[in-house]
Amino acid sequence: MTTAVAVLSPADLLSHWQGLRRLTRKVIEAYPEDQLHTFSVGGMRPFAALAAEMLGIAVPMVKEIVTGAASAYSEATAASKAELLAQWDAATAELDTWFAQIPADKFGETVTLFGQYTGPVWSQLFYAIDNENHHRAQGYVYLRALGIEPPPFWDRG
Amino acid sequence: MTTAVAVLSPADLLSHWQGLRRLTRKVIEAYPEDQLHTFSVGGMRPFAALAAEMLGIAVPMVKEIVTGAASAYSEATAASKAELLAQWDAATAELDTWFAQIPADKFGETVTLFGQYTGPVWSQLFYAIDNENHHRAQGYVYLRALGIEPPPFWDRG
Numbered sequence: 001m002t003t004a005v006a007v008l009s010p011a012d013l014l015s016h017w018q019g020l021r022r023l024t025r026k027v028i029e030a031y032p033e034d035q036l037h038t039f040s041v042g043g044m045r046p047f048a049a050l051a052a053e054m055l056g057i058a059v060p061m062v063k064e065i066v067t068g069a070a071s072a073y074s075e076a077t078a079a080s081k082a083e084l085l086a087q088w089d090a091a092t093a094e095l096d097t098w099f100a101q102i103p104a105d106k107f108g109e110t111v112t113l114f115g116q117y118t119g120p121v122w123s124q125l126f127y128a129i130d131n132e133n134h135h136r137a138q139g140y141v142y143l144r145a146l147g148i149e150p151p152p153f154w155d156r157g
Numbered sequence: 158m159t160t161a162v163a164v165l166s167p168a169d170l171l172s173h174w175q176g177l178r179r180l181t182r183k184v185i186e187a188y189p190e191d192q193l194h195t196f197s198v199g200g201m202r203p204f205a206a207l208a209a210e211m212l213g214i215a216v217p218m219v220k221e222i223v224t225g226a227a228s229a230y231s232e233a234t235a236a237s238k239a240e241l242l243a244q245w246d247a248a249t250a251e252l253d254t255w256f257a258q259i260p261a262d263k264f265g266e267t268v269t270l271f272g273q274y275t276g277p278v279w280s281q282l283f284y285a286i287d288n289e290n291h292h293r294a295q296g297y298v299y300l301r302a303l304g305i306e307p308p309p310f311w312d313r314g
Binding site for chain 1: 163164165166167169170173177198199200201264265277279280283284286287288290291292293294295297298299300301302303304310311
């Protein structure tokens with residue numbers, strides 16, 4: 001497919017997402033081990049559960065976009081901060097591998113993922129990124145409530 | 158410019174952003190008038206200040222992308238929830254008008270905005286959207302801490 005306008009390339013989108021994922025990793029790192037699975041504000045889920053949701057979406061979504069093989073949404077549990085960070089790093093590598101395999105003409109195609117969410121591929125990817133921003137930001141509030149300074153929002157290094 | 162790949166069109170990006178902005182508007186609406194300028198968690202800014210930041214970025218950024226006229230970052234203050242909602246709605250219309258004037262070949266161009274932030278136009282727009290997701294999500298935690306159910310994250314209508 002050819003078009004007169006490109007907002008950004010697939011490689012740009014992946015790079016942007018991985019930058020945001022590095023920021024999320026810093027939030028996990030900033031968390032005290034003993035609060036990761038327990039602390040919350042206003043009855044919300046603790047940050048370990050929010051991070052598990054991000055992991056449950058990112059790689060499985062992109063893998064399904066590439067393979068077309070339907071999968072049910074599921075979350076892995078991490079018993080410790082070290083285990084969660086290890087899962088995060090494994091997902092970082094897998095995301096690079098799978099994202100690069102999305103065919104160039106696939107981004108505008110409408111697909112149903114996780115057996116229930118229907119929309120263009122680009123919007124599914126944006127949902128994953130927006131949702132990660134949403135839940136990471138909740139982790140920022142939890143950290144502040146714990147008296148811990150979160151990483152600067154602009155720090156993607 | 159022609160390219161073999163388009164992740165999404167400029168119109169898609171605007172539509173996506175406006176959907177997210179409708180969600181942010183719902184969060185403003187859900188806020189109790191007497192907490193909007195005062196309530197916070199962990200010493201963070203109250204939600205009125207976070208919304209003022211979003212307003213200080215969105216239209217001024219896109220206007221500067223279109224006109225090339227440098228502007229300093231500034232925030233308007235809203236005395237009441239009604240005034241904030243009126244500012245939000247005015248910005249919604251202005252964003253539509255200005256965004257449609259971004260030249261097709263501009264998205265990959267590197268620009269400096271607000272006198273200090275340098276990067277491709279697409280990444281500047283993504284920063285604005287990511288930042289809105291980030292601060293809206295903090296409003297979600299504030300609402301939960303106030304015992305108020307926020308709008309569902311997927312509700313962009």
